[in-house]
Amino acid sequence: MIDYKKIFKTKSSREAVLNALRFVPDSIMLPIQYRIKLGRKLNLKNPARFTEKLQWYKMHYRNPLMHQCADKYLVREYVKGKGLERILVPLIAKYDTFDEIKWEDLPGRFVLKTTHGGGGLNVVVCSDKSRLSMEETREKLSFKPYPVRTNTLGREWAYYGLQPGIVAEELLTNRENPAAGINDYKFFCYNGHVRYVVVDVDRYIGHKRNFYDRDWNDLHILSDCPAIDRMIDRPENLDEMLAVAEKLAGDFPYVRVDLYDVDGKVYFGELTFYPWSGYVQYMPDEADYRFGEGFELRMFE
Secondary structure, three states: OOHHHHHOOOHHHHHHHHHOOOOOHHHHHHHHHHHHHHOOOOOOOOOOOHHHHHHHHHHOOOOHHHHHHHHOOOOOHHHOOOOOHHHOOOOEEEEEEEHHHOHHHOOOOOOEEEEEOOOHHHHHEOOHHHHHOOHHHHHOOOOOOOOOOOOOOOOOOHHOOOOOOEEEOOOOOOOOOOOOOOOEEEEEEEOOEEEEEEEEOOOOOOOOEEEEEEOOEOOOEEEEOOOOOOOOOOOOOOHHHHHHHHHHHHOOEEEEEEEEEEOEEEEEEEEOOOOHHOOOOOOHHHHHHHHHHOOHOOOOH
């Protein structure tokens, strides 16, 4: 496995290289990236691993609805259309550019994020507006529209051609240990059915992650994030979150539905079609095959 980040040390340099390779078709580029990131050959003819199927998904699944759901602003209408407006994080404002932001109108605490960013990128969590660095915030929220043919972060078709913008939302916090960030529940949904739940905790003080099945049995799987070092109780509203996730996932062969549980209330996070861009080494390795089960590709070949 090659640690390409040691070769191209900045995000801008990595993007420049990938942009220069935009002419290379996905059928060639994705196997190269997969080999670099995971150190093994990508099987696209008969994919069995979850990480392999996600690369196949990038290349072949073309549901226009994915564009709406990948957009952090337009997805709100999708959620409303499912009758779930109640789970949306309150919206403060939407801006087309950074220079449109009316700082005087923002509350003391808020979240800013670009509408076309994925993987947690281009997000600013502000817990005290008086201490916010404008220079760092501008850099974090700078954007260019993704080219129609390629997404420099992994050839992720759902993001192609999205119109960039910035949304401001209320900052959600739990009463207990607000500095740690809220728990993030990520539901792996296959044909509208939840099979697995990924839980991320302590995002701002030492990010950790566990994998469970839908009955809240710990699967003891590791990824590129340390395991949680304490017992995480089954959420009291897990059944509600499962129902919400399945309602939002029904239009797609696979999607990860991210939800938050804030003091017993469920909030919507995002819909993700290519978790971690399909470049995660699971331990044990068998988990990669396990997550691939139920991810049916033949329905849209």
